[in-house]
Amino acid sequence: MDNPLTLEPLFHLGPVPITAPVLVTWAILALLGLGSWHATRHLSLTPGRLQTVLELFVTAVDTQLRDTLQRDPARFRALIGTIFLFLLVANWSSLVPGVEPPTARLETDAALALIVFAATLWHGISAQGLKGYLATFAEPSWVMIPLNVIEQITRTFSLIVRLFGNVMSGVFVIGILLSLAGLLVPIPLMALDLLTGAVQAYIFAVLATVFIGAAIGDQPPAASTQETRP
Amino acid sequence: MSFDWWTLGLQTVNVLVLLWILSHFLFRPISEMLARRQAAATDDLAHARAARADAEAARADAQAQEAAVAARRADLLSSARQEAETTRRSLLEEARQEVETLRADAQAKAAQHRIAAVHALQDEAAELAADIAQRLLSRLPETARTEGFIDGLVAAISELPEHTRAGLGADAPLPVRAAAEMSAAETGSLAARLSEVLGHPVTLSVRSDPTLIAGLELDAPHAVVRNHLRADLDHIRQELLKHD
The missing domain is CATH 1.20.5 (Single alpha-helices involved in coiled-coils or other helix-helix interfaces)
Structure with a gap:
């Protein structure tokens, strides 16, 4: 078994080394992109099964965002929904033989956490302005400024480590069992890994939502409180 | 432990690209479809309410017409x-x-x-x-049908006005009807009594008339004096008719 903390390039595109997580992510990207394009080509007011599932998913994301942020979920729907969907598919990609989930690598988790961190800054500044957002670091007192700054960094690292640890450990344990006990023994653990992957995707998406919600403040814009809620 | 910064960069770009793709091909179309469906449902509800209002108005009109x-x-x-x-x-x-x-x-x-x-x-x-x-x-004897009525006839004539009595029998015999044939003596007696009452001598022209039943009737041109039962019966009948 390879060392999960090391990453070897599969090939190079010019100076750029292409690693397995990147390749799997491209596959996931193609899968989700083509799937979305295909699923939403012929939407109708009387939905079929696939459209019903997609609408249910979008509605669930909207509901979660609205309940957490207490405001219009339209601006945050794509980011949180994409994170959750990508993490779910990436975590479950371990079921494909020979495929290692890209989330079992620190770089992928760090990329996701970096995007969440950037989105937190962007939405916080958009909602409260630069001064207003920076002023939140001095709450409840200016004494808290260092701790709040450290918190921003540590919670981003906690996102990375939590996701990386859970997914990597699952993959590692399954790999060990597979090498020791044979073909059918790891199946229960693979099922557990499915649950772990879904839970981790949900936790990552919820935490991202909470971080963004904390950045944009508690006072929702009056005009955006009315959202189309099916 | 190693950390591949190229992978970090590529994965970041990959996730951002996926974010754009899903936003463009999944979340936006689905959310727009949800909004369209909600709008359609709202329109349908509005139409349904309008149709219901129309139906209720039509029903109210029908009820009003029915009441009318x-x-x-x-x-x-x-x-x-x-x-x-x-x-x-x-x-x-x-x-x-x-x-x-x-x-x-x-x-x-x-x-x-x-x-x-x-x-x-x-x-x-x-x-x-x-x-x-x-x-x-x-x-009764024939004389009883005439002689008994001479006094009554004379009394009735005596009650006539003077000028009427003066004219009776002055220049012609007095016509007298009797219920029965009068004898000469009876005729003479009657003439004597009449002459006495009238104040001048008179002659009589007597003829019998059984319809008188009994009695006499002086039938002069200017005066008629009846004293017989037929006249009495006629008088009684007239009185009865008068009372009716």
């Missing part, structure tokens, strides 16, 4: 009943008046018949009385 028809029907029935009642009363009144007229006519005719019957009975009774009197007097 019922009221109109009630009015027509009431007016028809009143008209029928008026007609019935009019017919009853006409019938009653006709019955009253017929009854009055019948009563008048009955009264006329009764009066005629009474008159007939009176005539019959008078005739019967005359007949009875005639039968009874036929059993």
